[in-house]
Amino acid sequence: xxxxxxxxxxxxxxxxxxxxxxxxxxxxxxxxxxxxxxxxxxxxxxxxxxxxxxxxxxxxxxxxxxxxxxxxxxxxxxxxxxxxxxxxxxxxxxxxxxxxxxxxxxxxxxxxxxxxxxxxxxxxxxxxxxxxxxxxxxxxxxxxxxxxxxxxxxxxxxxxxxxxxxxxxxxxxxxxxxxxxxxxxxxxxxxxxxxxxxxxxxxxxxxxxxxxxxxxxxxxxxxxxxxxxxxxxxxxxxxxxxxxxxxxxxxxxxxxxxxxxxxxxxxxxxxxxxxxxxxxxxxxxxxxxxxxxxxxxxxxxxxxxxxxxxxxxxxxxxxxxxxxxxxxxxxxxxxxxxx
Amino acid sequence: xxxxxxxxxxxxxxxxxxxxxxxxxxxxxxxxxxxxxxxxxxxxxxxxxxxxxxxxxxxxxxxxxxxxxxxxxxxxxxxxxxxxxxxxxxxxxxxxxxxxxxxxxxxxxxxxxxxxxxxxxxxxxxxxxxxxxxxxxxxxxxxxxxxxxxxxxxxxxxxxxxxxxxxxxxxxxxxxxxxxxxxxxxxxxxxxxxxxxxxxxxxxxxxxxxxxxxxxxxxxxxxxxxxxxxxxxxxxxxxxxxxxxxxxxxxxxxxxxxxxxxxxxxxxxxxxxxxxxxxxxxxxxxxxxxxxxxxxxxxxxxxxxxxxxxxxxxxxxxxxxxxxxxxxxxxxxxxxxxxxxxxxxxxxxxxxxxxxxxxxxxxxxxxxxxxxxxxxxxxxxxxxxxxxxxxxxxxxxxxxxxxxxxxxxxxxxxxxxxxxxxxxxxxxxxxxx
Numbered sequence: 178x179x180x181x182x183x184x185x186x187x188x189x190x191x192x193x194x195x196x197x198x199x200x201x202x203x204x205x206x207x208x209x210x211x212x213x214x215x216x217x218x219x220x221x222x223x224x225x226x227x228x229x230x231x232x233x234x235x236x237x238x239x240x241x242x243x244x245x246x247x248x249x250x251x252x253x254x255x256x257x258x259x260x261x262x263x264x265x266x267x268x269x270x271x272x273x274x275x276x277x278x279x280x281x282x283x284x285x286x287x288x289x290x291x292x293x294x295x296x297x298x299x300x301x302x303x304x305x306x307x308x309x310x311x312x313x314x315x316x317x318x319x320x321x322x323x324x325x326x327x328x329x330x331x332x333x334x335x336x337x338x339x340x341x342x343x344x345x346x347x348x349x350x351x352x353x354x355x356x357x358x359x360x361x362x363x364x365x366x367x368x369x370x371x372x373x374x375x376x377x378x379x380x381x382x383x384x385x386x387x388x389x390x391x392x393x394x395x396x397x398x399x400x401x402x403x404x405x406x407x408x409x410x411x412x413x414x415x416x417x418x419x420x421x422x423x424x425x426x427x428x429x430x431x432x433x434x435x436x437x438x439x440x441x442x443x444x445x446x447x448x449x450x451x452x453x454x455x456x457x458x459x460x461x462x463x464x465x466x467x468x469x470x471x472x473x474x475x476x477x478x479x480x481x482x483x484x485x486x487x488x489x490x491x492x493x494x495x496x497x498x499x500x501x502x503x504x505x506x507x508x509x510x511x512x513x514x515x516x
Numbered sequence: 517x518x519x520x521x522x523x524x525x526x527x528x529x530x531x532x533x534x535x536x537x538x539x540x541x542x543x544x545x546x547x548x549x550x551x552x553x554x555x556x557x558x559x560x561x562x563x564x565x566x567x568x569x570x571x572x573x574x575x576x577x578x579x580x581x582x583x584x585x586x587x588x589x590x591x592x593x594x595x596x597x598x599x600x601x602x603x604x605x606x607x608x609x610x611x612x613x614x615x616x617x618x619x620x621x622x623x624x625x626x627x628x629x630x631x632x633x634x635x636x637x638x639x640x641x642x643x644x645x646x647x648x649x650x651x652x653x654x655x656x657x658x659x660x661x662x663x664x665x666x667x668x669x670x671x672x673x674x675x676x677x678x679x680x681x682x683x684x685x686x687x688x689x690x691x692x693x694x695x696x697x698x699x700x701x702x703x704x705x706x707x708x709x710x711x712x713x714x715x716x717x718x719x720x721x722x723x724x725x726x727x728x729x730x731x732x733x734x735x736x737x738x739x740x741x742x743x744x745x746x747x748x749x750x751x752x753x754x755x756x757x758x759x760x761x762x763x764x765x766x767x768x769x770x771x772x773x774x775x776x777x778x779x780x781x782x783x784x785x786x787x788x789x790x791x792x793x794x795x796x797x798x799x800x801x802x803x804x805x806x807x808x809x810x811x812x813x814x815x816x817x818x819x820x821x822x823x824x825x826x827x828x829x830x831x832x833x834x835x836x837x838x839x840x841x842x843x844x845x846x847x848x849x850x851x852x853x854x855x856x857x858x859x860x861x862x863x864x865x866x867x868x869x870x871x872x873x874x875x876x877x878x879x880x881x882x883x884x885x886x887x888x889x890x891x892x893x894x895x896x897x898x899x900x901x902x903x904x905x906x907x908x909x910x911x912x913x914x915x916x917x918x919x920x921x922x923x924x925x926x927x928x929x930x931x932x933x934x935x936x937x938x939x940x941x942x943x944x945x946x947x948x949x
Contacts, residue, residue, distance in 0.1 A: 313741060317712070322712075322717060325635055325713045330667030330668070332647065337647060414644075415643035416614060418640075
C-alpha cells in the first residue's frame with residue numbers, strides 16, 4: 178500500500194477544469210443563439226433544452242434518489258396548465274411561464290408526503306395514477322374544455338422573431354438554472370447523502386442520513402423541473418391539449434434519455450438528451466418504427482450497457498469532466514478510485 | 517496520459533455530436549434557399565397514421581390529382597409559378613403536428629399552409645402559422661373547437677390574423693336533427709351521450725334546450741371523459757327511461773365501446789333512431805362494428821352525391837369517388853371531397869391574391885375570399901365569427917349493401933336541410949323495425 182501521505186483528494190482535475198471552461202464558453206455562445214442560428218435551429222434548440230431538463234430531472238429522481246417514477250408527465254402537464262391559467266388570469270405571459278413551475282413545485286411538497294411513503298414499483302405506479310388524476314382534474318376546467326384544450330394566445334402579442342428568441346432564452350436560462358441546481362446539490366453535503374441513499378437506503382439511514390428529507394428535496398426539484406419543461410414546451414407549441422401534455426410518452430422519453438446517456442451520472446442524461454434529440458430529428462418521420470426503435474434501444478441499453486454511454490466512457494477512460502465526485506490520486510498516478 | 521487522452525476523446529465526441537445536431541437542424545434551411553424564386557410552396561398537414569389514420573386514407577390519391585393539375589404551374593396575375601406541395605403526416609400527434617408545421621414554415625419556407633382533420637391536427641398547425649405569420653386554411657374541425665378552442669372569446673374581436681377555417685360546426689348538427697327525426701314515430705325521449713370536451717359541452721349547451729323546445733324529453737347522464745371504457749351507468753339510465761332516440765358526439769373509439777356494451781346490456785334493441793355524430797364517418801369504422809353498424813345515422817360533410825365540382829381540378833364527386841375506388845380497391849369516403857375542397861380554397865386564395873409570394877397579400881385575399889369548392893360555398897366575409905366559414909352537413913344512413921356489392925355498407929342521404937341542392941336519395945329507416 179502507498180503511505181497515506183502520498184494520497185491526495187481531488188475534486189478538480191485537468192479534464193474537469195478544461196470542461197468547465199469549455200462549458201462556460203459554450204453557454205456564452207448559446208446565449209447568442211437566436212442571432213447565430215436560423216429560425217428552425219433556434220426553435221429546435223429550445224426543444225432540446227426542454228429535453229435536457231427532463232432527462233436531468235428523471236435522472237436525479239431515479240439515478241440518485243432511487244425513485245423510479247412513471248408519472249412525471251403529471252408535473253409536465255401541470256406546468257403547462259399553470260402557465261395557461263396564469264396567463265389567462267392576466268399575468269404577463271413570459272412571467273407566467275417562469276412562475277408556473279415554481280407553483281407546481283410548491284404543490285408537489287404536500288404530495289411528496291404521500292408519494293414518498295410508497296416504495297419501488299408502488300411509487301412508480303402511484304405516480305402514474307397521480308398523473309391520470311391530474312389529467313382528469315385539468316379536463317374539468319371550463320377554460321380547457323376537456324380534451325379540446327386551449328392555446329397560450331397571449332404569445333401572439335409578440336412577433337415571430339421576438340417570440341422565438343424569448344422562448345429560447347427562457348428555456349436556456351431555466352435549463353442552466355436547473356442543471357446547476359443538480360450540480361451544486363450533488364457537490365454539497367446533501368449530494369453525499371443522496372448518493373448514499375442511491376447505493377443503500379437502509380445503510381444510509383443507519384449512519385444518520387435524513388433519508389426522507391433528502392428524497393423530498395429531490396422529488397420537489399424534479400417536479401419543478403418537469404413543470405418547467407412543460408411550460409417551455411407549451412411556449413414552443415402554443416397549443417395546450419391535455420392529452421398531449423399528460424401523455425406517458427414524456428416519461429418514456431425521460432427514461433430513454435437517461436438509460437442511453439447513463440443513469441446515475443451527472444453528464445449522462447445530458448448526452449442522452451442530445452442523442453434522443455438527434456434520433457428524433459432524423460428518424461421521427463418513420464412513425465411506429467421510430468417508436469419501436471426507441472423502445473428496442475432502451476431495452477438493449479438496460480440489458481447490455483446498464484450504465485449507459487457515459488457510464489461506459491467513464492469506466493473505460495476514467496473521465497470525469499465535471500467535478501461532481503471526489504477522486505483519490507495516488508502518488509504513482511496509475512491507480513485511482515472514485516466516490 | 518489518461519487525462520490527455522480522455523480530453524481528446526471528449527472533444528472529438530462533442531464535436532461529432534454538435535456537428536450532428538447542426539446538420540440535422542441546419543440542412544432543411546439550406547435546402548430551401550436553392551429554388552425559392554418562382555415556386556409557390558404549399559404545406560399540407562394531415563393525419564395519415566395513428567388513431568386518426570381514417571381521415572388521411574384518401575389523401576395520397578387527392579394529392580396525386582392535385583399535383584397532376586398543377587403540373588403546368590399556377591398562373592396568377594399573368595405570371596406563371598411552379599407549385600410544390602409538401603405533404604406531411606402528423607401520426608395523429610398534436611405535438612408532432614406543431615413541429616412539422618414549424619419545420620415547413622422555417623425550414624422549407626412555405627407560402628401557405630393547408631391542414632385538415634380534427635382539432636388535434638388543425639389547432640396546433642393553425643397556432644404555429646399564427647405565431648409565424650404564415651397564411652393557413654384549415655377544414656374538418658368543428659369551427660367552435662377551432663375558434664374558441666384556441667383561446668378566442670365570444671363577443672371579442674378575432675385574435676387571429678393569419679389563420680382561417682371552413683368547416684361544419686355544432687349548429688349544423690342540430691339544424692338537421694329535428695326535421696330528420698320527425699320521419700320516424702317515437703316516444704320522443706332522447707338519450708344523449710356527450711363527452712366533456714368542447715364539442716360535447718357546446719352541443720349540451722345549445723342542442724338540449726332546442727330539443728326540449730321542439731317537444732323532446734332529453735335524458736343527459738352528464739359529460740363523460742374521452743376514453744371512458746365502462747358505460748354501464750349511462751346504459752342503465754337510458755334503459756330505465758326507455759329512450760327510443762339515441763344521440764352522441766363521441767370520439768370514434770368511445771362510440772364503438774359504448775355501442776357494444778349497450779348491445780350486450782340490451783339497450784340497443786329499444787332504439788329506433790341511432791343518431792351519431794363525429795363518428796361513423798368512414799366505411800372502415802362502421803364495418804368494424806359488424807352488424808351493429810347497420811342503420812346508424814351520421815352527419816356527412818361530403819358525399820359523392822354532392823352537386824359540386826372541384827374548382828381547382830375540375831373533378832366531379834362521382835369521378836373522385838369512383839376514381840379512388842378504382843385506384844385503391846377501397847370504398848369511397850367523405851374525406852376525399854373535404855381534402856380536395858381544401859386545395860380548392862387554398863388555391864382560390866392564391867389566385868385572388870395581389871402577389872402569391874407575399875404572405876400578407878395571401879392573408880388579405882383569404883379575409884375576403886368567396887369561392888366555390890367541392891363541399892359547397894366558402895365565404896370568409898360572413899361567418900358566425902371572424903375567420904370562419906361554416907359548411908354544410910347532410911344526414912346520411914349506413915345501410916347494408918345490396919348483394920353483389922364489393923363493400924359491406926352503402927351510405928345514403930336521408931335529409932338535406934342544410935343545403936337543399938344536395939339530392940336526398942333514400943328514406944330514413946328505423947334502427948329496429
